Amino acid sequence: MDVTDIVERFRRAAFGLEDWQDALAGFAGATDARVVHLIGMDRSGAVAFDLIRGVTPDMVDTFVREGGLSRHTNPRTGVAIDGPMLRTVFDDALLSRHERDALPIYRNLFDRADAGFAALTRLRVPGCDAILSLLRPRSFLDSADREAHIIDAAAPALSDIMAQAVALGAGLDRTVRETAELLEQRVLLLDGDRRMVQMSPGCEAWLAPAGPLTMRGGRIHARDAATDRALSLAIAQALDPLQALRPGRRVVLRMPGSDGHDEGERLILTVRAAPRRPSGPLARARVMLSAKTAAAPSAELFADLFGLTPAEAQVAVLLAVGHDSAAIARLRGCSVATVRTQVMALLNKTGTHRQGELVARLRGAC
Known part of the structure; x- marks a missing residue:
């Protein structure tokens, strides 16, 4: 498969005409990579897109748990922030074999996948720190020029495609929110990490200093501990593929009264899975919180x-x-x-x- 075919697969995936896994598989086939990882994080540190092929879910959990998204524990992540734009970098330029062996994520994940060596390039995606990583055994270093040629040739087009996909995904998230607003007036969309994606204008009061919700570490929480436990359970159900089709869980939020102390309106917050498009554009919303007022x-x-x-x-x-x-x-x-x-x-x-x-x-x- 040549670069033109690789790019076309990604273009089709971005518009929902092909599965993202097929696009990643095309890149893996052209470079003999064991693992292909395409990730972008926005300026707040939230994941804007995260596409991976060649590892199992438990390996991904290990990667996150060991700090794989942090530049302090994973030198490869630093390439997404400080690395050269649209130019391939190999592991040997980042760290020594001794340093690599000392990092838990390399021992627990990359060695298990027999993909301890990487070629990486930073993509130009507006509003994101984005990186394309291809991993395989040390044989990467034996064909570095060939792999770098393929990656460098595809990177500009992939940058444009991912930028278009992110924009289209944001538009679809907005459509989901606006459609839900017609039914329930106020809607808050979250990603899989409880970070805000979009919200209706009427939701600002929920996050006011005396409101029932608050932001901690960029994530949405209920201010009251008992309510936050109920909210966490509801979000977990929405994120569970085996339960996502069940009716949403309900949580009561109590707004402050006009004097800031007496109770105001009660909101019945319904927490459900947002419509998913796993093979289409990169919409971030995973959870939808909608509310209606309970008079008494x-x-x-x-x-x-x-x-x-x-x-x-x-x-x-x-x-x-x-x-x-x-x-x-x-x-x-x-x-x-x-x-x-x-x-x-x-x-x-x-x-x-x-x-x-x-x-x-x-x-x-x-």
Whole structure:
């Protein structure tokens, strides 16, 4: 496969006409690379795109855990920031074999893939520090001129293609947000690392100094610890391919009142997977948070939040205001055994284990 064919595969992948893995495979075939990695990080350090072929998911986890994206632990990452633009650099220009052997990511990842030696080039993608890495055994060094010729010839066109793909992906993220806004008014799109991608104008209040959300290390968190745990679980479900098609989890956010202390509006935040285009343009959004206002705590609020039946929701309201099972049975004209059965259903649906914990969960949602 020549350079023209390689570039055409990437161009087709950028517009959704071919899988990105096919494009990476073409580059691997032309250079005998074991691993091909194409990554770009924006100025905040968030990953704008990350395409890799030739390693298993657990190896990628090892790479990230050992600091593979940090220039302080991986000299190759420094090429993306400080290296020569559109010119191939080989490992020997970056570090000695002794230095390479001392770095955990090389021992734990690259040796396992029999791809300990790399040829790298920095791509020109506006707004990103981008790098193309091709890795294989030491035989890379035996054909360095040939590999450098192929990489250098393809790099300018790949830079343009990735820039177009990023722009097109951002446009598709914007379309997702605007479509969701028509249904639920306020929408916040996050990437897979909880970093903000796009948000509706009405979401600024969520991130205000007294708002229910905050940014820590560039990532979105709920200000309240219990709510943040619920939000983390909801995001984890949205990111899990086995659960992403399930209905989104709901989390209640409580906005501050006009005086900054009393409670204001309650928001039912629905957390779900954003529409994915894994083989098409590089859209960053992975998680969509949308909200609707709950006017006051009610059976409707509990039913919507926890997926309760009407009867269970009425019992939840009575529990939240302090009634015990006997009182609820009298008020609802049913047996205590029926109420206990409904309480068991509430424990299951709210993820609680004791009635006191259930009541605290219900009151916390109010």
